[in-house]
Amino acid sequence: MRLYIGSTQQFIKDTVHNQIADRLKAAFFNYYRYAPSPGEMRSWRQSLASISQVFQHNNLLDHGIILEYQIPFTSKRLDCLIAGRDSHGKDNAVIIELKQWEKCSPADGENEVITYVGGANREVLHPSAQVGQYATYLQDVHTAFYEPPKPVTLSACAYLHNYRFVSDEVLLTEKFAQNLERYPLFSMDDVDPLSGFLKTRLEGGAGLEVLGRIEDGRYRPSKKLMDHVGNVIKGKPEYILLDEQLVAYDRVMASARTGIGDRRKTVIIIKGGPGTGKSVIAINLMADLLLAGYNAHYATGSKAFTETLRKIIGNRGAVQFKYFNSYMDANPDAVDVLICDEAHRIRETSHNRFTAKAKRTDAPQIQELISASRVSVFFIDQDQIVRPAEIGSVRHIREFAAKNDCLLFEHELETQFRCSGSDAFVSWINNTLGIARTAHVLWTGEENFEFKIFDSPESLEATIRLKAREGFSARMTAGFCWEWSKHNPKAALNDDVVIGEYKRPWNARHEATKLPKGVPKAQFWAHDPNGIDQIGCVYTAQGFEFDYVGVIFGNDIMYSFLDGSWVGHPENSKDPVVRGAKGKFIDLAKNTYRVLLSRGLKGCYVYFLDPDTEKFFRSRMDITGEAHHKVREEEIEPYVNALPLFDLRDLEGMSLAEWRARLEECWKGEYRHVLGGPFLRNRFLVRAEDASMEPLIPKDAFCQFRIPSVESPDNQVVLAGISTYSKKTSGVTIKRYQRLSIIQAGQVAETTKILLTSENKTFPALELRAGVDNIEI
Incomplete structure (x- = not known):
């Protein structure tokens, strides 16, 4: 997701005419369905005007730009990314973090300073640390920045346009x-050094082509926590911490350094919803x-x-868990x-029905945890x-921190990693x-996250199994409505x-023994x-995440239209x-379904036992079933x-040139609504007029195409304009493109054959000869 994409020349024009903040506001509302705050509007006007002047001063006019770009699989947005080529023709992109700061003071964290933001002085990441995390994260998950043979080189910097160094x-x-x-x-006095930094990487221009590569790149699935814990424990971190995550991390490390010898204990509360990166x-x-040599324990409920x-960690490390x-x-x-991970699962006391009577105590569990650690x-x-x-709650922890005269720190996590950063x-x-x-x-839909309601548990499970066969992690879950x-x-x-x-089994019970081959233990x-x-x-399921989660929503809670409530x-x-x-009961049941519905990284699929509950969910979805629908002219x-x-x-x-001209001119024809904007102006829609590409593309479905880049279209679905020497085949069609060399025995390839194939095998393939028949895609 991004709020603005286009050329630097257009960006400068929008800024000069004081239109840039309004364009971002419109895109923001179109995506989030609520207006940005006045503070964010002021930030856009001031910061974007400042960087626009730098671009104009350095004649960076042949470049691509993205503003307010959501980092894949998180909810964080970077301010500005500018793309182009250096003097050697190598593709480059630069992230620019823009700040309106005017002064700051020291903080004891390794990556933090204190400055006035959000109406108060707060500990925040140093701008270079912040933008560096963005760059590292993108290099790790976006194919345009790491995939051979010629990945886009990504650099990053910060520009504090109101700040003067002392x-x-x-x-x-x-x-x-x-x-x-x-x-x-770079500060307000460093325009020339900033200019040099940008020109070294971007002076070759051609930025829209580089931007096209970034737009066409793919997002590699975020790494799964469990698959990489072993490497993390061995000192090879596989996760990049962003913004408030790194602030919280640094607070704990700083407290470890100072708190071990302190007279007072330290309690740190880190709050966050599903997928904010707590684990x-x-x-x-x-x-x-x-x-670092500290005796650290990791405890959960x-x-x-x-x-x-x-x-995963093995016996050697397991004793610390x-x-x-x-x-x-x-x-x-x-x-x-x-x-203490998942501290909401803390109980009143630690004993249970299996605890020997002599060992039972009335000591609160939270007191035992605080007593056992510095x-x-x-x-x-x-x-x-x-x-x-x-009974774990922030209030409960605060109460016992005060009783033990502890130093207390609290942090709130907001960055969203699950649900594709949604x-x-x-x-x-x-x-x-x-x-x-x-x-x-x-729910109006997200371009990187799929929520879908199914008519039967069979179709739900079939889709989950299909995702698993495709290489994604996927699981079926359900409310506790069966024995x-x-x-x-x-x-x-x-x-x-x-x-x-x-009919399906629950996962095995925790105490189950001698399970059949292939059945995993509950844990x-x-x-x-x-x-x-x-x-x-x-x-x-709690505490875990999957690419796709299937949820059977039971009848232990149901929505009543008569009562207008759950x-x-x-x-x-x-x-x-x-x-x-x-x-x-009702609050616990609601929390249960909140946990199950939020387990997915890429998608959540649901089947409802109760028709009214399904109807209620559907009533709160603004999705027509067709991603490209008509919108009113206004x-x-x-x-x-x-x-x-x-x-x-x-x-x-x-011709292809005429197609491009039609796109670049002011289009007077019909428009269709499309999720995921804004878009480059090489995109357009066509309707599949027959069933030749079913089931991949149903008849009458809308397809989004772009004027092609330099990449090979081989084995891709293309929109092809055809005229043949024999005149037997002509027109425009949607097909899968294949290019084959015709080789005779003992000789190199003499000619090339192009096949345009259908997914529906009742439709014949079109066979064309390179150099004889004409095709444009």
Whole structure:
């Protein structure tokens, strides 16, 4: 997602005419469905005017630019990216972080300073550290910046256009030297050095072509936490921490350095919703604290999560991974730093029905955790409490931090990594379930995240299995509305989840033994590939993420149109603990579905048992089922929310140059609404007029094409204009392009044959001869 894309020449024109902030505002509203804040509008006007002057001063007019570009798989937006070629013709792009700061003061974190933002003085990342993380992250996940043979070289810098350095400048202190060397920082007095930095990388121009490569690049799936924990523990971090994630990380590391010898203990609370990277930070901290010589423990309240970590890390590292109830007998200050992940699962006390009577104590579990460590770190999402005995809350932790006279720090995580970086989806789920009132009342779709409702559990599971066969991680989950039967050793798992003819087993119970071959233990269901054959419940899914998650939404809570609210049905719940929670039941059930629905990185697929609940969800979706629909004339924003629609018959007989001219001129024809704008002006829509490309492209579906780049179209779906020597075939068609060499025995290739094939094999392929028949794509 980006709010503005085009040429630097157009950007300068929009800025000079004071239109740039309004264009960003329109694109912002089109995407988020609410207006940007006045502060953001002021920031756009001031910062973009400043960088526009730099571009104009250096005659950087033949370049491509993206503004407010959402970093893949996060919710963070970088300010400005400019693309072009250097003097040797090599493709380059530069990220420019723009700041309106005027002064700052020191902070004790390795990457932070203190400045006035958001109405108060706050600890924030040094601009070079911030933009450096953006660059590193993009280089790791965007194919345009790493894929051979000639990846785009990515650089980064920060421009503080209102800032004047002083003699003992905080931003230039020694601890930032490495970041400053790699990602330089320019003040209001450094226009000439900034100009040199940009011109060295971009003086060759041709930026729209480079921008096209970036636009056409793919996003590699974000790395899975469990697959890389082993390397993280060995000191090879696989995750890039962004913005407030790095601030929280640095706070813990700073407290470890100072807090071990301090008279007072330290408590750090790190709050964040699903997918904000709580476990990512926790794992990075665990690795780096151990490598730095600190006795660090990692504790959770989840058997599945802890046991999976232990399995991946191996026996040597597993001893440092504990449960919240592991500290009943711990000596005071036995642990330097205790990392408590999923702290919302903290219970009132640590004993349970299996605890020997002599060992039982009334000591609160939170007190045991704080007592056992010099520095205790709590990662928490209060809306993930799914059992009545789970009492972990920010208020609860604060209370015991005060009782123990602890230094207290609190951090809030906002960057979204799950749901393809979509804050909107998690916010919409919170709103729809009535967990929180948010700005996202309607789900209008996201270009990188798919939410789909299915008519049957069979079709839902078939799609999940298809995703797994395609190489994605995918799992089926369900609300706890079916009995979880005990396992008979060596027998197959019982098909507990029954919906008509659909019958599937739950994942194995934790205490199950002698499981059939291929059935993973409960704690490994999320990580073992064979877990796709069972349905997971919230207790085995919580804490994990998958590329695609399938959710069977049960009838333990249902939406009542008569009451205009959610209604709990504990009689339909098969979770005895939650069923007996009385006044807490509906909140726990809502949290359960919030957890399940937010497990997906790329998509969430749902089947509803209750028709009214499905109807309610659909009523809060503004998706027509057709991504390219007509919009009213007054709503059209060309190349922001709509693309021109070409009729195939109108394109017959036109050359590629004429097509391009039609696109570049002021289009007077029909537009269709398209998600994912703004777009480059080489994009357009056509309608598939026959069934030749089914099932890939259904008849009458709209297809988005672009004037081709220099890349080979081989094996790609193309829009082809054909005229043959024999006149037997002519016109414009949608087909898959294949180029084949015709080789005779003992000779090199004499000629080339082009095949235009259909997905629907009842339609014959078109065979053309290079140099004889004419084809433009």
